[in-house]
Amino acid sequence: MTEPTKYFVVTKKAVxxxxxxxxxxxxxxxxxxxxxxxxAVDAVGISRSSFYKYKDDIFPFHDSTQGKTVTLSMQIEDEPGLLSDVLQVIAQFGANILTIHQSIPINGVAALSISVQVLQTTKDISEMLDAMEKRTGVHSVKILAKE
Structure with a gap:
């Protein structure tokens, strides 16, 4: 019996x-x-054997999310308009918001979870997460689940 495939989400710096x-x-x-x-392998400086060894096992996160629901967790400061800014980023990247849950802020920081549907027309999710993290007042953005 073969072991089921397992997936991991890691940041680029860990790859x-x-x-x-x-x-x-x-x-x-x-x-x-x-x-x-x-x-292609000459241009990037790897061997053909390395390419063939890994080509089916590595792909950008965005490629594996199309048609999926991605649930994000983040910590944001309790500032007027910040949630709206985060939602605007999602809209700019063309993802469909399914659910939003924000906790009551404690010490000026609220926990926020958002589930988004990634459509065929949605831009790169990795870039969307990066754009969210760059917003002043957003402390962290993590992927909780991908279904």
């Missing part, structure tokens, strides 16, 4: 360089910028 280069080679191929695997 070995060879895996990031495999993702970049795949992007070059998919975009049509380079016509062959050999051209």
């Amino acid at each position: 070995p360089e060879v895996l990031l280069k495999v993702v970049e080679a795949k992007r070059l191929l998919e975009s049509g910028k380079l016509p062959t695997i050999q051209d």
Whole structure:
């Protein structure tokens, strides 16, 4: 009996360089910028064997989220308009908000969970999370679940 596939969400800084280069080679191929695997691996500086070893096991987070529900957890300061700013980021990236739950602020910070549906037209979720974290008053953004 085979063990079920397990997935992990890690930040880019925790991913070995060879895996990031495999993702970049795949992007070059998919975009049509380079016509062959050999051209792509030469451009990013990895071997063909490394590419083939990892190509089916590494992909940008956004590619695995289309058509899924992603639940986010964040800590935000209790400031007028900050929740609206966070929701505006979601709207700008084209995700569909399904649920919002905000706790009563304690010491000026509220826990917030938001579930969003990732559509075919939704822009890169990783970039959306980054845009949220860059908002003044947002302390952290974490992915709780992907269904």
